[in-house]
Amino acid sequence: MRKAIDSIWNLLGRPLKHTGQAMLLTLFFSSSTAAWADLSSQEVAALRHLLYQDCGSCHGLHLTGGLGPAITRTALQSKPTGYLFTVIAKGIPGTPMPPWESLLSEKEIQWLITELKGPSTQ
């Protein structure tokens, strides 16, 4: 039992070096993927606008970095979905990264994450 707990901690505490771990995380988060599927095309257009205009005003119009770091697919490759959700919802206190949870629903934040990370990492 103790050994099992240790290996779970190891899995959670380490960067995602192994595809197996990445797959576990993907499985873990895939239960929520259907949530954004029912956004209307107007909502999706508004979100895309927000991503490139509002997020882009700090992260660069191509999201390759500005005041904030690059948030391209490559830059976010190793960042877990749960981390991205917290950062977007709550912001990063003490930095210019603002919280978005009062403006965006959970579904909309999930859509942004999928748009940023790409459909293969849903």
Ligand code: HEC
């Ligand atoms: C007012 C400027 C500003 C706006 C607007 C902004 N960000 Fe940020 N963001 C930042 C800064 C600065 C950081 C880095 C903070 C730090 O850790 O020093 C950051 C960090 C992040 C990170 C973490 C990146 C990493 O490599 O860990 C993500 C993801 C992110 N922002 C996504 C978004 C999204 C999505 C939006 C739009 C919904 C957005 N940001 C809007 C300034 C901004």
